[in-house]
Amino acid sequence: MIKIRLATENDLTTVEQLAREIWPVAYDGIVPPQQLAYMLDLIYNNTALRDQLLNQDHMFLLVEQDGKPVGFAAYSTVAPGVSKLHKLYVHQSTQGQGLGKMLVDHIIDQLKPQSFHTLRLNVNRYNKARFFYEKLGFEIKKEEDVDIGNGYFMIDYVMEKPLG
DSSP states (O other), X not given: OEEEEEOOGGGHHHHHHHHHHHHHHHTTTTSOHHHHHHHHHHHHSHHHXXXXXXXXXXXXXXXXXXXXXXXXXXXXXXXXXXXXXXXXXXXXXXXXXXXXXXXXXXXXXXXXXXXXXXXXXXXXXXXXXXXXXXXXXXXXXXXXEEEEETTEEEEEEEEEEEOO
């Protein structure tokens, strides 16, 4: 059974554990190991996750399969009518089962009644996840290189999906 639920502060350790299992596979051959470790420590340490949840108003979702957490997402409002999907990761052991699409659909179902017209995201330009997002109706709007410190950059596409 698949369940998507709002994650709480108590779930942030689970989000971090999932990220540390998923990222090395998701970014293998795309992001050098040193940068991967730096990014995980920067974005997914408990203090950073708590800040995202409590101070930056990120809504975190967990997807569970038979009671076991297998993926997560996070999104927030970034402009009037525009929400940004900050994170969407599904464990490699459950990929291909439609869980990522379920998470995106769930987020859109939450946003539409609130008059959101656009869902935006960043995806690494070399990550095959780009094709997943294109299949869901996202379009590349621009390229963006984000300086994350320590001499590292996120080399991304900014993609958007109209919610109309």
